[in-house]
Amino acid sequence: MKLLEVKDLRTYFKTTKGYVKAVDGVTFSLDHGECLGLVGxxxxxxxxxxxxxxxxLPKGxxxxxxxxxxxxxxxxxxxEKExxxxxxxxxxxxxxxxxxxxxxVKKVGWQIAEAIIRHKGAxxxxxxxxxxELFELVGIPAERVTQYPHEFSGGMKQRAMIAMxxxxxxxxxxxxxxxxxxxVMIQAQILELLEELRKKLNMGMILITHDLSILGETCDKIAVMxxxxxxxMGTVDHIFNHPVHPYTKSLIACFPNIESEERKIPEGIPGYPPNLIDPPEGCRFCPRCGLAEGRCSSEEPEFLEIEPGHFAACHFAGKEGGTDV
Ligand SMILES: Nc1ncnc2c1ncn2[C@@H]1O[C@H](COP(=O)(O)OP(=O)(O)O)[C@@H](O)[C@H]1O
Ligand SMILES: [Mg+2]
Incomplete structure (x- = not known):
C-alpha cells in the first residue's frame, strides 16, 4: 500500500471577493521512505x-x-478529534x-517532552x-535539552524543530x-540531516521549496506546481535534465548554477502567477509562456505521461521540435 495518495485535491479559501482556488486538482502519491520535492x-x-x-488549514x-x-x-x-x-x-x-x-519561556527539551507525553502516553x-535521544539524533548534545530557545543558534533551533x-x-x-x-552553509547541513534521517527511519518526505536547486540531492521525484x-512531475533526472514544461524550464533558468557551489541570486521569471480567484482559462501559464499559441489560452492541457514516470500538462509536451523557450 502507498504511504500517501492525494487524488484530485481541491482546497479553496473563502474570501469576500470569492473563492481563492489555492489547490485546484492536485494528484500525486508517495511510497514509504520516498522523498517528493514540491517546487514552484x-x-x-x-x-x-x-x-x-x-x-x-487556517480559517476560511x-x-x-x-x-x-x-x-x-x-x-x-x-x-477534528480523530x-x-x-x-x-x-x-x-x-x-x-x-x-x-x-x-x-519554556525549555526546548520540555516542549518536545510535552508532545511525547501527550501523544505517546509516556x-x-x-x-x-x-x-x-532525539537531540542526539539531530546532532545536538543531549545535555542541552534543559536550555531555552534564546540559547540556540538559528541552525540549532531548526534541528530542534526537526527533533520535535x-x-x-x-x-x-x-x-x-x-x-x-x-x-547557505547551514541550509546544506539541515538538508543533509533530513536526508540521513529519512533513510535511517524509512520515513516518507515531502520537501517544499521555491528553489529547485536544493532538490537534486535529496529527492526521488519532483512535482512542479x-x-x-x-x-x-518526474524523477530528478527527468526534471533537471529533460524538462518539458516551459514553466519548469523557466524555473531551471532562474537558478543557472544548479550544479555549482557558487549560487547566484535568482533573476525570476517575468510576470506573476495569476490571481487564483479567477485564473486564466486554458493553460494557466499561457500569459507568461514564450511558446503559447491560440489553443493554449482556451484549451486546458491534459496531464499526460510522456515517458514512463514523467508527466506534464502542456500542449507541446512530447512533440518533436520540443518546448524550447
Ligand atoms: N488564509 C488565506 N486566505 C486567503 N487566501 C490564501 C490564504 N492562504 C493562502 N492563500 C492564497 O492561496 C494561494 C496559495 O498560497 P500558498 O499555498 O501559501 O502558496 P505557496 O506556499 O506556494 O507560496 C495564494 O494565492 C495565496 O494568496
Ligand atoms: Mg508556502
Missing amino acids: ESGCGKTTTALSITRL GEVMGGKIFLEGTDYATLT IEDHRWEDVSIIFQGAMNAFNP TKQEAWKRAG ALACDPKLIIGDEPTTALD YAGKIVE
Whole structure:
C-alpha cells in the first residue's frame, strides 16, 4: 500500500471577493521512505497542499474535493478529534517560520517532552530521556535539552524543530521551506540531516521549496506546481535534465548554477502567477509562456505521461521540435 495518495485535491479559501482556488486538482502519491520535492514560485499552492494533508488549514480554508489517503485512511473525512490522534504520529510538518515556533519561556527539551507525553502516553522521565535521544539524533548534545530557545543558534533551533517533528515517530514528514531562512552553509547541513534521517527511519518526505536547486540531492521525484496545479512531475533526472514544461524550464533558468557551489541570486521569471480567484482559462501559464499559441489560452492541457514516470500538462509536451523557450 502507498504511504500517501492525494487524488484530485481541491482546497479553496473563502474570501469576500470569492473563492481563492489555492489547490485546484492536485494528484500525486508517495511510497514509504520516498522523498517528493514540491517546487514552484510563491503563491502556487504548495503550503496549502501541505496544510490540507496535515489538516492544519487556517480559517476560511476548506478541502472542497478530492481524497487524501494516508496508508489507506481518508484524511479528508476525519473529524477534528480523530485528526488530533493521527497528527504528529502519522504525519508531521516543519514550517518555514519554525525557528520562532518554540515558546521562549519554556525549555526546548520540555516542549518536545510535552508532545511525547501527550501523544505517546509516556511518563515525564521517559519523555525527557527520549527528548535527549532525539537531540542526539539531530546532532545536538543531549545535555542541552534543559536550555531555552534564546540559547540556540538559528541552525540549532531548526534541528530542534526537526527533533520535535520526529518526536512521535511519524511515517511522513513534510518540510515546508525548512531551510529558506538559513544561510547557505547551514541550509546544506539541515538538508543533509533530513536526508540521513529519512533513510535511517524509512520515513516518507515531502520537501517544499521555491528553489529547485536544493532538490537534486535529496529527492526521488519532483512535482512542479503552478497556479494551484501540478504542471510537471518526474524523477530528478527527468526534471533537471529533460524538462518539458516551459514553466519548469523557466524555473531551471532562474537558478543557472544548479550544479555549482557558487549560487547566484535568482533573476525570476517575468510576470506573476495569476490571481487564483479567477485564473486564466486554458493553460494557466499561457500569459507568461514564450511558446503559447491560440489553443493554449482556451484549451486546458491534459496531464499526460510522456515517458514512463514523467508527466506534464502542456500542449507541446512530447512533440518533436520540443518546448524550447
Ligand atoms: N488564509 C488565506 N486566505 C486567503 N487566501 C490564501 C490564504 N492562504 C493562502 N492563500 C492564497 O492561496 C494561494 C496559495 O498560497 P500558498 O499555498 O501559501 O502558496 P505557496 O506556499 O506556494 O507560496 C495564494 O494565492 C495565496 O494568496
Ligand atoms: Mg508556502
